[in-house]
Amino acid sequence: MCLPIDDTAMLCWLKNQxxxxxxxxxxxxxxxxxxxxxxxxxxxxxxxxxxxISRLDAPRRAA
Structure with a gap:
């Protein structure tokens, strides 16, 4: 089963890591x-x- 991921929360967690x-x-x-x-x-x-982080954040910055 694939659950939707909240990109904002995931990026925040990755940046904290x-x-x-x-x-x-x-x-x-x-x-x-x-x-x-x-x-x-x-x-x-x-x-x-x-x-x-840069790869995942790039589409968000482009929007």
Whole structure:
């Protein structure tokens, strides 16, 4: 079964998740035990999420 998705609520939730990832990334850079691999993994997810948000938000901006 496919349920309709409230695009506004979904985009808000995704943007909040991106903000959490950004805060996490910033915190990781301050910790001495953090490895480059850890930072890169969070950064990759942050970048992917940012691209998805842009893709989903583009039709809304065009309207």
């Amino acid at each position: 991106r903000a959490v990832l950004e805060a996490w990334r910033n915190e990781l850079t301050c910790r001495p035990e953090t490895t480059d691999t850890m930072i890169n993994r969070v950064e990759q997810h942050y970048n992917w999420l940012s691209e998805e």
